[in-house]
Amino acid sequence: MLTVSLPLSPTASVEVPALGLGTWRLGESTANSRTRAAEIAAVRLALDLGYRLIDTAEMYGEGGAEEVVGAALAAWTAQPGCAREEVFVVSKVYPHNASRRGTLAACERSRKRLGLDRIDLYLLHWPGQHPLAHTVAAFEELRAQGRIGGWGVSNFDVGGMEALWRLPLGPQCATNQVYYSAGQRGIEFDLLPWLRERGLPAMAYSPIDQGALATDRDFAAIGARHGVRAAQAALAWVLHQPGVIAIPKAVRETHLRENLAAAALRLSADDLAQVDRALPPPARKQPLAIL
Numbered sequence: 483m484l485t486v487s488l489p490l491s492p493t494a495s496v497e498v499p500a501l502g503l504g505t506w507r508l509g510e511s512t513a514n515s516r517t518r519a520a521e522i523a524a525v526r527l528a529l530d531l532g533y534r535l536i537d538t539a540e541m542y543g544e545g546g547a548e549e550v551v552g553a554a555l556a557a558w559t560a561q562p563g564c565a566r567e568e569v570f571v572v573s574k575v576y577p578h579n580a581s582r583r584g585t586l587a588a589c590e591r592s593r594k595r596l597g598l599d600r601i602d603l604y605l606l607h608w609p610g611q612h613p614l615a616h617t618v619a620a621f622e623e624l625r626a627q628g629r630i631g632g633w634g635v636s637n638f639d640v641g642g643m644e645a646l647w648r649l650p651l652g653p654q655c656a657t658n659q660v661y662y663s664a665g666q667r668g669i670e671f672d673l674l675p676w677l678r679e680r681g682l683p684a685m686a687y688s689p690i691d692q693g694a695l696a697t698d699r700d701f702a703a704i705g706a707r708h709g710v711r712a713a714q715a716a717l718a719w720v721l722h723q724p725g726v727i728a729i730p731k732a733v734r735e736t737h738l739r740e741n742l743a744a745a746a747l748r749l750s751a752d753d754l755a756q757v758d759r760a761l762p763p764p765a766r767k768q769p770l771a772i773l
């Protein structure tokens with residue numbers, strides 16, 4: 483399995499899968515609906531297939547996605563040989579909850595919904611109104627209590643990362659989760675190099691542009707050369723970037739299987755050149771793409 487080194491603290495890194503599972507849009511139906519049961523089954527299937535990193539957030543379905551993940555994890559870990567520690571769980575606090583006390587309370591609620599003693603990585607979902615120092619203090623308190631394994635941010639541009647790095651405990655940050663796909667390459671100009679210089683992986687959300695790259699002509703042609711579909715080629719392109727973790731969301735079994743297989747795909751120099759011609763890298767700074 484392709485892995486990426488994640489610095490949970492400046493002195494301790496863990497290897498996490500470069501391919502994870504996104505969960506946005508899950509848990510939006512009522513807790514006892516058929517849709518909810520199908521979603522739980524999909525996440526459990528993902529675990530059975532070998533997914534070992536799951537990304538969620540208190541925002542998704544207002545806690546519903548965390549409940550789906552929690553139910554799937556409970557069912558999966560009930561099987562012999564399936565240990566909770568094998569799965570790396572990421573969740574996020576809403577910016578409006580990210581005061582010192584609010585972060586502690588939000589994490590407690592998320593842990594309950596997930597059914598976990600510890601969230602492996604806890605992110606600030608996007609920059610908000612609460613002082614960053616207060617959020618960081620809460621993250622460090624949660625880490626000291628063993629409630630989270632480490633923490634990071636999401637949707638932070640270089641300026642935000644620099645502000646974070648000016649805080650005494652800011653460099654404890656493990657990652658920045660941002661929109662990154664072959665169609666959204668803006669971070670290659672400055673943010674990705676900034677993170678790489680500090681040994682921080684980027685966590686790429688919407689790596690297949692919310693499904694849009696599944697119908698891209700160039701990726702269809704690249705995929706055809708490897709006997710795979712366009713979405714897989716697009717995902718392989720993200721996974722080809724060093725220090726990048728991709729978290730495509732999928733509930734359909736074919737998609738779950740295709741995306742796992744994409745992690746084993748190696749694109750050629752010709753493939754990469756074709757992507758650069760069709761979707762060129764940024765020549766100047768671009769505003770951070772946000773969904």
Ligand SMILES: NC(=O)c1ccc[n+]([C@@H]2O[C@H](COP(=O)([O-])OP(=O)(O)OC[C@H]3O[C@@H](n4cnc5c(N)ncnc54)[C@H](OP(=O)(O)O)[C@@H]3O)[C@@H](O)[C@H]2O)c1
Pocket residue numbers: 503504505506507537538607636637659660686687688689690691692693694696713714729730731732733734736737738740741773
């Ligand atoms: N931090 C943030 O602010 C932020 C923002 C956005 C997203 N995220 C995270 O990143 C995750 C991924 O982003 P996303 O959900 O926006 O978009 P995405 O992963 O790029 O695309 C998901 C869509 O693509 C479809 N899909 C998945 N695999 C496919 C395949 N092999 N072939 C064709 N279609 C495929 C899915 O369909 P099915 O579901 O029907 O299988 C779904 O409709 C989210 O779920 C969330 O966990 C974070």
